[in-house]
Amino acid sequence: MSKSDLGALDEARMREKAWIGDAVLALFSRIWLLEHKDFKHQELRNKIFIRMTSNRFLSSLGEPTKVEAEIGLVYEREGLESAFSYLEGSVVPLVNSQLANLRKSNPGKKLADLV
Helix, strand or coil: CCHHHHHCCCHHHHHHHHHHHHHHHHHHHHHHHHHCHHHCCHHHHHHHHHHHHCHHHHCCCCCHHHHHHHHHHHHHHHCHHHHHHHHHHHHHHHHHHHHHHHHHHCCCCCHHHHC
């Protein structure tokens, strides 16, 4: 999928794709959090989930609506597995980097207190 695909969308279609992308991101995030033993406490999962799906976080990847629309386009064209692979390669490295930086900047503190 190319960035030019997004440019061909009018505002209404962009928002529709973003709405779908937001749902795919939410599902991916919940599954990803459940699969990681480091995030076994529900409070921590909830905090990281909110972080992963927030516009503030997404703005690290680009304009949030466009980021979500891109996810939506991948899902619609290639299916859920491809969308999850796309998120694994784009969202997960950023989440891991941000969490590592929080831990490094605040040694001795629990991650749940930092997120």
